[in-house]
Amino acid sequence: MDESRLNPIAERAFRVAARAPSAHNTQPWRPAVVRLSPLTVRVAVDPARTLPLADPLHMDTLLGMGCWTEAFSIACAEAGARARLTAVTGAGPQTVLTLEVTDTGAADPGRAVRESSDREAAVSGSAAFRSAEVHARQVDRGRLEPDDTALADALAEFSALTELSAPLPAVPRPAEDRSSPVPPAVLLAQIPEPLWARLNGRAALHIAQTPAMLRETLDWLRLDPADPRWAEDGLTADCLRLPRWEAAMLRRLLESGLGRELTGGAEHWQPPLARVLGGLRQRLPGPRSAPARLVLGTRASDSAAGVSAQDWVVLGRSLLRLWLVLARHGLKVSVQSELKDSPASAALLAGLLGERGVDAGAPRSRAHTRGEAPVPFAVFSVGRSTGPVPRSHRLTRPAERAPARAPERR
Numbered sequence: 307m308d309e310s311r312l313n314p315i316a317e318r319a320f321r322v323a324a325r326a327p328s329a330h331n332t333q334p335w336r337p338a339v340v341r342l343s344p345l346t347v348r349v350a351v352d353p354a355r356t357l358p359l360a361d362p363l364h365m366d367t368l369l370g371m372g373c374w375t376e377a378f379s380i381a382c383a384e385a386g387a388r389a390r391l392t393a394v395t396g397a398g399p400q401t402v403l404t405l406e407v408t409d410t411g412a413a414d415p416g417r418a419v420r421e422s423s424d425r426e427a428a429v430s431g432s433a434a435f436r437s438a439e440v441h442a443r444q445v446d447r448g449r450l451e452p453d454d455t456a457l458a459d460a461l462a463e464f465s466a467l468t469e470l471s472a473p474l475p476a477v478p479r480p481a482e483d484r485s486s487p488v489p490p491a492v493l494l495a496q497i498p499e500p501l502w503a504r505l506n507g508r509a510a511l512h513i514a515q516t517p518a519m520l521r522e523t524l525d526w527l528r529l530d531p532a533d534p535r536w537a538e539d540g541l542t543a544d545c546l547r548l549p550r551w552e553a554a555m556l557r558r559l560l561e562s563g564l565g566r567e568l569t570g571g572a573e574h575w576q577p578p579l580a581r582v583l584g585g586l587r588q589r590l591p592g593p594r595s596a597p598a599r600l601v602l603g604t605r606a607s608d609s610a611a612g613v614s615a616q617d618w619v620v621l622g623r624s625l626l627r628l629w630l631v632l633a634r635h636g637l638k639v640s641v642q643s644e645l646k647d648s649p650a651s652a653a654l655l656a657g658l659l660g661e662r663g664v665d666a667g668a669p670r671s672r673a674h675t676r677g678e679a680p681v682p683f684a685v686f687s688v689g690r691s692t693g694p695v696p697r698s699h700r701l702t703r704p705a706e707r708a709p710a711r712a713p714e715r716r
């Protein structure tokens with residue numbers, strides 16, 4: 307193995323993976339090179355970059371870790387290396403991923419996968435993508451136009467990719483772990499527009515259930531371009547499509563006594579806010595011009611709490627793959643996680659997945675076993691952007707390195 311070749315590959319892959327999406331743009335990953343031969347990367351969760359109140363099961367954090375893993379694997383595959391997720395230990399904010407990067411000896415082995423339908427060439431599904439696609443993908447919270455043909459083509463490509471490649475293998479588990487060794491199921495359903503409106507009604511104020519929960523979200527808003535964190539993480543006013551003057555007003559409101567009262571006594575202002583939001587929603591595009599609404603789910607025996615950290619990571623990889631395939635067809639997504647986080651709307655989505663969900667992870671997904679029920683894990687609109695999309699920012703901290711002369715012993 308040529309370490310000198312792998313090091314720059316990993317360096318570049320860290321930069322590509324940093325563009326992975328994450329809830330509130332928290333970027334919860336903390337990668338470190340812990341061994342040089344074989345090149346081993348350990349990715350921990352930064353607990354300060356989790357959302358314990360809005361995301362108590364750490365589902366979104368771990369999905370984001372999966373997106374990072376997928377983006378890292380894509381960059382490695384493009385450069386002729388293979389990143390293999392060899393272990394997922396711990397749970398929640400203590401989850402640690404281990405990846406081994408090995409040389410495949412081929413420059414750009416993904417080319418064959420991208421340019422032909424050669425099953426033999428499909429060594430790894432990550433090889434079907436390019437780093438440039440990871441860079442170009444964006445969430446678009448502006449108006450999205452429906453494009454049913456592009457969506458159908460993208461979903462067909464996603465399902466062919468899942469079938470064609472042998473990606474996302476189950477990670478080897480410790481002997482005492484009796485959970486299923488096969489990858490988790492990925493169910494997909496389109497949400498009819500009237501149901502979408504009902505879900506919104508039920509989930510609109512989910513993140514403002516308690517003052518502390520609202521503050522947790524507000525902490526990730528970047529309303530002031532002069533804020534040093536504006537160019538690092540969180541959701542900028544631009545990405546949220548708030549005009550700068552509105553962002554300045556909101557900022558002043560939140561900093562004022564009134565703002566403190568708002569975040570200190572949600573029960574007083576929730577009912578009027580719900581009425582305002584309800585009114586606004588009636589002015590939103592009706593079913594005819596609305597983009598498609600999709601829900602992704604998996605199956606679990608004990609609601610979302612029954613899904614292992616490892617399965618969330620694997621599902622996060624599928625999520626990024628789907629968003630990349632959609633982007634390839636000119637489609638962007640706008641995510642609304644509160645619809646799967648709010649128990650009232652999650653129950654409706656689980657029902658929809660049970661009735662109409664198609665197995666997007668077939669044929670390798672875990673077969674439906676008795677007692678397992680659908681659990682929604684991602685909800686988003688899909689359509690064509692109607693204008694330029696502001697770019698989200700990322701932290702630029704480098705990955706930690708193993709000492710060059712004293713690699714960790716195996």
Ligand SMILES: Cc1cc2nc3c(=O)[nH]c(=O)nc-3n(C[C@H](O)[C@H](O)[C@H](O)COP(=O)(O)O)c2cc1C
Pocket residue numbers: 325326327328329330331365366367369370373443444445446447540541640641642643644698
């Ligand atoms: C698991 C997950 C959940 C997300 N939930 C939401 C959400 O509820 N609302 C939203 O506007 N964006 C959501 N996003 C999108 C992120 O905010 C977005 O990826 C991040 O701000 C970076 O922007 P970019 O994807 O355009 O690079 C989510 C992303 C992930 C991976």
